Amino acid sequence: MSFNPETRTLSVGMDTGSICEFILSEDYNKMTPARTYQAHQGRVTVVLFVLEMEWLLSTGQDKNFTWHCSESGQQLGTYRTAAWVSGLQFDVETRHAFVGDQSGQVTILKLEQDSCSLVTTFKGHTGNVTALCWDPVTRVLFSGSSDHSIIMWDIGGRKGTAIELQGHNDKVQGLCYASHTRQLISCSSDGSIVIWNMDVTRQETPEWLDSDSCQKCEQPFFWNFKQMWDSKKIGLRQHHCRKCGQAVCGKCSSKRSTIPLMGFEFEVRVCDSCHESISDEDRAPTVTFHDSKHSIVYMHYEPTTGNLLTSGTDKVIKLWDMTPVVS
Secondary structure (H helix, E strand, O other): OEEEOOOOEEEEEOOOOEEEEEEEOOOOOOEEEEEEEEOOOOOEEEEEEEOOOOEEEEEEOOOEEEEEEOOOOOEEEEEEOOOOEEEEEEEOOOOEEEEEEOOOEEEEEEEOOOOEEEEEEEEOOOOOEEEEEEEOOOOEEEEEEOOOEEEEEEOOOOOOOEEEEEOOOOOEEEEEEEOOOOEEEEEEOOOEEEEEEOOOOOOOOOOOOOOOEOOOOOOEEOOOHHHHHHHOOOOEOOEEOOOOOOEEOOHHHOEEEEEHHHOEEEEEEEOHHHHHHOOOOOOOOOEEEEEOOOOEEEEEEEOOOOEEEEEEOOOOEEEEEOOOOOO
């Protein structure tokens, strides 16, 4: 669903592929059917009403992204996606649509009145994209995934910077950015509500290096038959240090540590030398964790009131006052 409070227009995507539009009365006690859009051949997955453009954007399980004129009801254009879409955001100023799909890919499209063009695609998740959040002020896109991670894509910086955030133990279900306090709110199926301080200088995680032997002790890995034979040693399993990215054996990476500025709020594997270099100050958390006591499937944050709404698999809707933590 997508609701616009200025026009009191409620757009509801249906399993049949159509989108039903309603006008709510001033007291919100009556819904008047206004229009039905025949938008998709399968279940509608995301609906987004853009008042400034008078466009209704939608995606469906038919792998089509479409946009309609909300004044005439006419379909303006369509774009075929690689997989069915589970996240959609739109930037009014540049007319860019951000489309996240089940393959884990995020696609950026430039929309015109009756056509669109592919700008770029990027992929950093190993699972499907489950949530997207666009901040037009900082020009940063956040994507959440079933792989439990969040990625911050610095679109405005034009340097291809992608910061990974690891703070959930299950699928990320919702994201919202409070630009006035530079805090990110994320919710997950694990029941946690996480408040991320984004007003810190974060670091990109390093790429994992390839090697046939441990880059610390030079012991061969188990596929390096030649070195195993020459040195008469048993091959070891390969691991990677999350701080430097080097390929290391288990003995040289027996330590664990949090690395909050790299997005690792839970302890991860690091090599022994990196573990010694991480100070207590480096381990200071950049998040606060809050237990919602239900498995969250949907969230909505209203910055004007400071209220957060969550709904869960327990069929309970909860309203949270976030002003003590988002300020």
